[in-house]
Amino acid sequence: MTKSKVKKGAPKRAVARRLPKTANEWVVWFRRKGGHILMSALRYALILCIGFIILMPILKMASQTFMSPEEVGTPVSTWVPSVFSMEHITVAFTMMNYPAALAYTLATTAGQVILQILSAAVTGYSFARIRSKGLQKLFAFVILTIVVPPSVLMLPQYLFFRNFDIFGIIKLITGDSLRLLGNPLTLYLMDLCGVGLKGGLYIFIFRQFFRGLPRELEEAAHMDGCGFLKTLFMIIMPNAVPGIITVGVLSFVWNWNDTYYANLFVQNKLNLMVKLKSVSGDMENNLWAIKSKVPGDYYFQTANPLYQGAVLTAASLLVIIPLIVMYMFIQKRFVESASNAGIVG
Amino acid sequence: MQTTKKKAKKPSSFYRRQDRWGLLMMTPWLIGILIFFLKPLVEICIYSLNDINIENGLQMSWVGIQNFNYVLRVHSTFYQDLIKTFTQALPNTVLIIFFSLFAAVLLNGKFKFRGAARVLFFLPIVMATDLISIELTGVSMGETGSNAASETVTGAMMLANFLVEGMGLPMQMISMIGNVIGNVFETIKLSGVQILIFLAGLQSVSPSMYEVAKMEGATAYETFWKVTLPTVSPLVLTNVIYTLTDNLMRTKLIDTIQDTAFAASQYGNSAAMSVSFLFLTLVVIGIVVILLRKVVFYND
Structure with missing residues (x-):
């Protein structure tokens, strides 16, 4: 943002529209867009969480499969094996x-x-x-x-x-x-x-x-x-x-x-x-x-x-x-x- | 024919021919239903009232309801398991329906990576196997002591315990909350098809309905309750039936029935178990359907 401000050629209006300056402008901007941003942030957060739950078993299986046999069950590594093994x-x-x-x-x-x-x-x-x-x-x-x-x-x-x-x-x-x-x-x-x-x-x-x-x-x-x-x-x-x-x-x-x-x-x-x-x-x-x-x-x-x-x-x-x-x-x-x-x- | 009378303008021969061909094409299924479904259905009911011996051919001797008596009163685990199957399946169904509707709404709007999110959410359909759950709870994970699922559950339980005690709520709440949290993994795993069905329903809501709602000044919240939900409500019925049957089929009763028949050779008792399970299944699903029929909103 600051870069575009420093640039002399950049039109002022465009910058102002992208980022409000005063506190008052922020409030107005947030009222208009805030709900939308919050909702989509919430949506992505939920999708990530649920996605992780869905993927976790498969990842866990893969991690355990390629772990070296000595390492299984030890606290050396839970997710990423330190030594890969095909055994x-x-x-x-x-x-x-x-x-x-x-x-x-x-x-x-x-x-x-x-x-x-x-x-x-x-x-x-x-x-x-x-x-x-x-x-x-x-x-x-x-x-x-x-x-x-x-x-x-x-x-x-x-x-x-x-x-x-x-x-x-x-x-x-x-x-x-x-x-x-x-x-x-x-x-x-x-x-x-x-x-x-x-x-x-x-x-x-x-x-x-x-x-x-x-x-x-x-x-x-x-x-x-x-x-x-x-x-x-x-x-x-x-x-x-x-x-x-x-x-x-x-x-x-x-x-x-x-x-x-x-x-x-x-x-x-x-x-x-x-x-x-x-x-x-x-x-x-x-x-x-x-x-x-x-x-x-x-x-x-x-x-x-x-x-x-x-x-x-x-x-x-x-x-x-x-x-x-x-x-x-x-x-x-x-x-x-x-x-x-x-x-x- | 009745139907051709209504549409007298159209060539009746076409519909009559369609009917005839339709019936012809259905015959394999009709035969299948007769041989592989209705016949066994009747047979299992007969078996349940007889003492069965299959050593050389099928020999039956009539014993009346003695098998049922044994299975429901004497057998050590069957009755409890039967009741437990249903008391677990019903709350699970409710959880899965709510979760899948929620997930479908989540996936329905327009957002970046929507395609990827959908692919991810439908993955449980492909992974619809009990393998993974065996893996996660069985030997391998249990002994490594890094069971993420159980860690999450214990953590959440402690929090729930704290909250319930702090607010002076009844202690039964804790076990209820614990159940819900403990089921999160299971719920998500079993929700794939239901999300799919709901998503298909949400996509078929006509955009003009939303337009009207917007013009009339409805908020997003109101739109959801007054437009979206009524439109997908028939799907709730479809989904409830699907979920309930899917849940019931996963019961360990099936192992009991199978063992009683093939390991212990008590065919009559096994048949009585099957019939009691079947009877209860039909009754419960019937009640659920009747209750839900009143709530469901049909557009046409």
Whole structure:
């Protein structure tokens, strides 16, 4: 400020407007602008605080993962490690059989996401456009699937998949019922029918979204001789990108993080979350199992709970890193589409 | 058809065809609902009234309400856990709704770094896993003794203690305040989707409404209560249902139910647990919806 004052060429008025001189002017200026400045200061302060709370666990995990094993649990460093070490993450990497598990989990999750988007979009669209009152009442079942905790139906579903059969047809052909347990097909089947993990919610989101699209769109398509399917896939779906992104991200995240369905129906040890859960139950033996694969100069104290904890943290970090990477790529589109067109009830 | 009568001008064949196709496209879902939802729903109710053995095929023997008797009266923890699930979920829901509405209002205006702030606030959606909380409270953090969360809580509790004692307020206040503060981390973690829903609602408030309010000389405070809040009030209902179900699904009752069935092989008891949990869930959500329906304001 003082610099611009000293400058001779600078017009006086502009300086005066920017910064009031006398106390009286200050008061006037503050009355006009003070509230606004206070409010935005408060806003930034709150956002920073909440943001810190959100980020803290991840930062803490990262800090602990890359800390050298001797340092964990000592007051030498709480946030920034004094010596960086890759030991925890390397051990976790080996213990989880990471590349194979990652590939498997990515593939199954991607399949589930695609099926869920497809089924939810088609069902949601039908609900948004169907005019018959009786069929509209079926929407109550969508709400019911959202409200009923899936774990309540665990037992019958488990038994159903244990002896899978469609009205006895398969038994007639092969002589025995299919054992679908331990096969990701169970999840695909449920996703395809729109009753997979949180399937009701996705139908709900798509229905709300499609209701917001003008009917004239389809009427015009009809006039131009488009059939129902062609209208749906050539005209409606390209317009539903925000809905697809919202549901896609949610579905990916929830399927990725799901241990319930994966544990109950698939039980595949390659699934990252299932693996993490089983590993966390018995760290010591899991660490022992990979002893031969670990370089000799490693700290590797299998019985030390602090060491176990740090390796577990590293393993959890490995599990959520793909989610963070995915979010980084899609965050802009996701925030835009979700907050502008996503879920308006 | 009723609907085509109303709009007699338009080609009725188009709507009739849409209806027919709509029903056709819905069939996979209808089948899914029947096989994977309604059938298990009925089955679990039947199971809960029977003694189940699945050694070779499914064998049932009718025992009436004996399973419920055992689960609710004899079982050592189930009843308490059931009640606790609901007495925790309801206050949590209230907290999450208030926080997420507040956060959505915070994120709604125009300010620098708004995009970054939104990305940050939606991060908990992506991190929607119990992993992190295990990490923070479990072995690793607990033993390093640098548990920031618990430090904050103890500090705040001491302050609350001081304030309440100083002002002569009832001691129950302390535990209430403690609950709220202790839940801050949990609340923020579980609020992602709700913030998203509220933010979407806030963005759909038409600017002309605000213009009118401004012309009529309403303050920002009045505008919020008279314009913003009524417009997003239907979303409060959506959000409450979502939050409540989300909270209920996180209960450790699920582990109990799963263990009773698959570890202890008491399938009938497990089914009775499921049915009691389901029944209470539906009743509570029903009551909440009925109560909220009266408050919600619909524009159309």
